[in-house]
Amino acid sequence: MKKITLHTLQTLKQQQQPFAVLTAYDATFAALIEKAGIDVILVGDSLGNVIQGQESTVPVTMDDICYHLQCVKRGSQKTLVIADMPYMSYATEEQTYHNAALLMQSGANMVKLEGGDWLKQTIKGLSERGIPVCAHLGLTPQSVDALGGFKVQGRTDAAAEKLINDAKALEQAGASLLVMECVPAALAKKVTQQLSIPTIGIGAGADCDAQVLVLHDMLGLNVDFKPKFVKNFLQETQGDVLEALSLYAEQVKQRKFPTAEHSFD
Template identity: 55%
Template sequence: MSDTPQKPWTVPMLAQARAEGRKLVMLTSYDASFARVLDDNGVDLILIGDSLGMVVMGMASTLPVTVDAIAYHTRCVARGARHALKIADFPFGSDATPEQAHAAAVRFIQSGAAMVKLEGAGYKLDIIRFLVEREIPVCAHLGLTPQSVLRMGGFKVQGREDAAAAKLREDALAVAEAGAALLVLEGVPAALAAQITAASPIPTIGIGAGADCDGQVLVLHDLLGLDTGHRKPKFVKDFLAEGGSVAGAIRAYADAVRDGSFPDADHAYA
């Protein structure tokens, strides 16, 4: 496809895409078959997310997911996707110390990931530095961080109060300064996400964060309208209804992200 690089995506290509004004398209995947479909239909980045705990394993949250599970599903995805950049999620507790995070990250990289993703800032800044100094690319994740569900008291939009918004802006700059090459913003008011993106030296990927991020991500099962037993957040759109097939749904999503029609106001938070 003309809008998909013929060679595999690399970490430096993310900044290049942003500089060229090209929106980044990300989806989750957990197996080889779906990864191949994503790879063939315009997806740039595949996240092997701890969301697999909820949409694949039937768990109530992401918290029980293990390093073994992420490594296993990363290997599966790596067998199916040739071009998309694979990003493996640190499951809950696996990045509590730099040494723990490094051990898990090595497993994920050896399983086929090109980048690892961690939630939060604070002490995680030292972990980002530790990993990047050891040649492991990092994607940061701020806003609604699912692994903080117990502290937050549920899945709630973050950054609506002035102090919380200021902290998110500060953390976004801090993770970039620590060496993160990509930043996921989840469950953040669209206007705040736009401010963060404008100030960020690294590309941002939104999920429930408005259309002004440098790219978008959704959970694959949500994009396909599958009933996973969990409440669908406002930012979810069923692309299968208009795409007509799994491949068509993924292509429709990729096209909508790139032309800026998704997310619209109905799929974002004020």
């Protein structure tokens, strides 16, 4: 496995070859994920839910992300690593640059921010300063209270048009990747076709350039959390973790996952 860079991911999009993304929070799983051929690790603020036992991602701090990011980097050498900027860590320009620098110094290859076209200046400033940005549209967990809960986004014509316009604006501002979470598959396909940057879907259908899942979800470790867009890969491999990770990578890259069963209309 060669070292994965943004250029690698852009080339894969151009060649219409899907790539696989998975969250990780420690060195052991990071090493297994890399060995399984998964291209990108996201050190997500989902650690609030699956590691800390929080009800949302809101309580996660910069210290939390930096700690887990450093752990992940010790376990992976070739995977591209994205780090979430946690809740309210990019509310002002000064705060944004300081916190993004901390994540890059802790080992991130790029940072991820949730939000629409109001983030244009933030993304422009970061990219001008050499900090690659992954944008995040659709269901944005840091804003779950404002959204009224965990609901599919972009189902009305107006909401779909706004998501498309936001995606184009964020790309123009300098975003290098775009995550779309819990949006109708047809809308995600339209966005993917209209952007030159790679898109990463989670509950966004099979036509995104990549797929991402939370590690604990795709291993079926939370028996009380079974959203439509998740598949238990560990169950399919009779409990072999490395085989489950490899199967996830294989099915994403062959467009066998997600299916319509895991997507929204």
